[in-house]
Amino acid sequence: MKTLIAALAAALGLAAGALPPAASRAGDWQETLQEARGQTVYFHAWGGDERTNAFLAWLGGRLETGQGVTLRQVKLSDTAEAVARVVAEKAAGRDEGGAVDLIWINGPNFAAMKAQGLLQGPFVADLPNARWLDLSPGSANTVDFTVPVEGLESPWRLAKFVFTYDTARIGAPPARMADWPDWAAAHPGRITHPDPSNFMGATFLKQALIELAPAGTDLSVPPGDDSYGAATAPLWQWYEALRPHLWRDGTAFPANEFAQRQLLNDGEVDLAMSFDPASAAAAIRDGLLPDTVRVHVPAPGSIGNVSFVAIPYNAAHAAGARVVANALLDPQVQAHMQDIDVLGSFSVLDPARLDEAGQAAFAALPQDPALPALEDLGAVLPEPDPAWMTRLTADWQQRYAR
Known part of the structure; x- marks a missing residue:
């Protein structure tokens, strides 16, 4: 006691x-x-x-x-x-x-x-x-x-970042973010992410940052100019390889997770993302997604x-x-x-x-077959300091916004 x-x-x-x-x-x-x-x-x-x-x-x-x-x-x-x-x-x-x-x-x-x-x-x-x-x-x-x-x-x-994908069209996404460019190249135009001005798109970038940043990077503190540049260099290299294979050649992005979910339901893309592990099962029950959609969590875990x-x-x-x-x-x-x-x-x-x-x-x-068990959700990766998201989204806008 x-x-x-x-x-x-x-x-x-x-x-x-x-x-x-x-x-x-x-x-x-x-x-x-x-x-x-x-x-x-x-x-x-x-x-x-x-x-x-x-x-x-x-x-x-x-x-x-x-x-x-x-x-x-x-x-x-x-x-x-x-x-x-x-x-x-x-x-x-x-x-x-x-x-x-x-x-x-x-x-x-x-x-x-x-x-x-x-x-x-x-x-x-x-x-x-x-x-x-x-x-x-x-x-x-x-x-x-x-x-x-x-x-x-x-x-x-509890909130946890997950991917949702249609098993009728594709197999599970890669276990690690590093493998996404090759996987996207094999499925050209079939995947995308929300605009990073929306928190879901920013979370996609943060998930990749956590996995790709050099060993020893401390994301729990605000970045300085030097630490930001060193931490994000692998991320932007990765994104440059990924972007040409995205939906609409990476020149347009859904506004938020709900717009991307609609693209998944319409068959325009094969993958969406959410901060709610139960969102796929709920959307299926509401007729907003096909019943072949399932949840995927990266092997290292995901932001939660x-x-x-x-x-x-x-x-x-x-x-x-x-x-x-x-x-x-x-x-x-x-x-x-x-x-x-x-x-x-x-x-x-x-x-x-x-x-x-x-x-x-x-x-x-x-x-529910589309509802993951708690043990299926893997490790909870802590959110980086909020300043990382601020700089990431501004950087993305400068590099890629049209």
């Missing part, structure tokens, strides 16, 4: 002795539940996926019935919209009663809000359902785009990260926001979320920590 407490404390940037006794934390949580009852939590979250929106609506019904908390999803097209609102309120001196209670936040925006002191916390260790998480130092739940979380945001779903929620420093309904964050970690909720008939997003919970009821909930989930 002392080892577990020390690990949790280290993960949250606290001294082990600073954690309150379990009984005290339980009492504090009861106070949180009482304060939250009757509150309406405005959850600012990307609204571009109807399955996610439906899941959050289902969660709202569960919260209303169980905790007396009303959940309202404020649908965003970009997380920066919510961040900008908090920044504007800070500038106006509105340090209480803010309009944003909870944000589905991404790494760069988390880093910016953390640096500016715009987040409440640490709060994760106080969530009863945090006991199902691996919060050991270095785990995916404690680092967000190389930035230590330190309890300022709570995980809720955890989706988090965070509470702004001036949230009007912070107690309710903590209740929502805790509900997202309930094993029954996580299992429902992972159900391919619901959302299909992989859980952030540690299976080894689950009790019998939690294990049973996951064991009962339906299977």
